[in-house]
Amino acid sequence: MAQTNELNFKGTKTSEKISENIHIFANDPSLAFFRIQEHIRKVLPPILEKRTEVLSLQSSLQGHCYDMEYGVQALKSIEKSDSYFHNIQEMIKTSIFLKQQLKYEENKKRTKRDSIYPTLVL
CATH class of the missing domain: 1.20.5 (Single alpha-helices involved in coiled-coils or other helix-helix interfaces)
Structure with a gap:
């Protein structure tokens, strides 16, 4: 009888471990997707803010470049005069x-x- 109880206990433990592993394997992709989604929600707003800042700086820089080109042309015309x-x-x-x-x-x-x-x- 001790062997039967021990065998039943080992069988139950083994089936619980197999069931747990199957549950982990079945839910592992959704957990990975959850972590990816969590990461995106956390990182996306600062990235968008930086992108907006970069676009604003790019626009400002482009304006300064146009001003500089205009100044260079003015200097060249002064040299010609x-x-x-x-x-x-x-x-x-x-x-x-x-x-x-x-x-x-x-x-x-x-x-x-x-x-x-x-x-x-x-």
Whole structure:
């Protein structure tokens, strides 16, 4: 009888272990999917937030690149206008010289008028 009880106990234990293993194998994929779903729910909001931030930064960076390209084009056009600036500089020098001549002539006429001895006109 002891052997029968022992055999029954071992048979029951073995069938419980087999049943437990079958239950684990049957539910293991759903547990894996649950863990994946749990991970996605946990990680997805920060990823979406970072994606939105990256898209915003990309848009801002693209705007800055356009501004920089515009600035480079402006500098290149200024370099091309070197001859125009040289002509303007020459015109300013000529204007200053002519202004000085006019001032000199004006001062010369004034000194003649302010003279004690007026010149006789014949």
